[in-house]
Amino acid sequence: MADNKTKTSVFDFFLLSVSLVGLCFAPVPASAQGRKLSFGLNGQFKILQVADMHYANGKSTWCSDVSLIQYWFSCSDLNTIAFMSRVIAAEKPDLIVFTGDNIFGSDVKDAVKSMDAAFAPAIASKIPWVAVLGNHDQESTLSRQELMIYIVMLPNTLSQVNPPEAFHIDGFGNYNLEIHGVAESSLQEKSLLNLYFLDSGDHSSVPSIKGYDWIKTSQQLWYNQTSKRLQREYNEEPNPQQGTAPGLAYFHIPLPEFKNFDTKNATTGVRQEATGSATKNSGFFTTLVARGDVKSVFVGHDHINDFCGELKGVNLCYGGGIGYHAYGKAGWERRARVVVADLNKNGTGSWGDVKSIRTWKRLDDEHLSVIDAQVLWTNSPSRSSVSRL
Incomplete structure (x- = not known):
């Protein structure tokens, strides 16, 4: 393996090449080319959300914010890695999603080295994984563009810097993934679940608007066009389906609409801090409601909120913080969603379209406890409900 100095030199040369040709996106990495995600033979597709590692x-x-016993036992970034490794081994997800603040830039000495370590459990598992950026990732030695360019070169990632078809899109790390039907089934070429990943930025660049950034008009236009394309393909021959395949959206900074919920009126989970959204409402929630395909939004950013609440048919869910260097709350275990x-089974006994979407959280305790099992969406007129696993 090349030493870090050699790796950095190669990376610098790659960045120079990218800038010379004026690209704002990078090609899909070789490890991801031709790779198709599909529901398993058990009719399921499982996603692990990793929020706010702050490595x-x-x-x-x-x-930060741990019990005295944990602190005495030399608690460090390695505790974050150990917890993530345990969850991956226990859940065996089909996809791992990192929703930003993967590294804590202001404390990082070498962004490349820190990212290598932060993503190491996912890479070692050989499970496909993706990442978006938070508001702290770029505070070290690499810009947001440089971070995403490096991420897409790592093993087993399906991340993209930006979609090839969107030349004028704000941010870095806007892309989508299609989850196809079970192999050898009649729907194996159909995307039955659509995942959208967006760059929610860091801080406002508009002098008159203070606070955090937001999802811009260009990103919403890309989502809207992509969603419509996927709907057309869903309804095309062969084996046309009706309506729209359900979707999930992942990004870092919560939408202002998260402020509608507290511990009492959320479906599950707790609020323990204010929602750190942008002061400007860019209307992305309205865009999602209008399209109707995204059933749940998953964010990070506010580490000690972990609730899900439903608003106008869209579930707004926090991941709960996983990182031990991130702020937290002593006695409130780090967690992952x-x-x-x-999938449904059709009349012939083969797998059909999506029947339901469920969620729960794993705690970093002795038993990797499962809490807050919830049905987010069902392919029926009934609403979301809390249920046992």
Whole structure:
């Protein structure tokens, strides 16, 4: 394996090449070319959300907001890695999604080295994974564009810098993934579940608007066009389906609409801090409602909120913080969110379209406890409901 100095030199040369040709996106990495995600033979597709690792420099980076016992036992970034590895082994997801603040840029000495370590459990698992950026990732030695360019070169990732068809789109890390029907089934060439990943930015660049950034008009236009294309393909021959395949959206900074919920009126989970959304409402929630395909939005950013609440048919869900260097709450375990889509069985006994979407959370305790099992959406007129696994 090349040493870090050699790796950085190669990376610098790659960045120079990209800038010379004026690209704002990078090609899909070789490891992802031709790779198609599909529902398993059990009719399920499982996603693990990893929110707010805030990884810095490994063993030398101390934990924040933990019990005295944890602190005495030399709690560090390595605890984050150990928890993530345990969850991956227990859940065996089909896809791992990192929803930003993957590294804590202001404390990072070498962004490349920190990202390598932060994503190492996902890479080692050989499970496909993707990432978007938060508001802290770029605070070290690499810009947001440079971070995404590096991420797409890592093993087993399906991340993209930006969609090839969108030349004028804000941010870096806007792309979608299609989850096809079970192999050898009549729907194996159909996308039955659509995943949207967006760059929610870091801080406002508009002098008159303070606070966090937001999802811009160009990104909403790309989502709208992509959703319409996927709907057309869903309804095309052979084996046309009716309506629209359900979708899920992943990004870092919560929408202002998350403010509608507290611990009492959320479906599951708790609110323990204010929603750190942009002060400007860019209307993305309205765009999602108008299209109707996205059933749930998953974000990070506010580490000690982990609720889901439903508004106008869209579930707004926090991942809950996983990182030990990130701020947290002593006695409130770090956690990760799992989402599972289940398929219907048709009259012939083969797998059909999506029947339901469920979620739960895993805690970093002795038993990797499962909490807050919930049905987010069902392919029926009934509404979301809390249920046991």
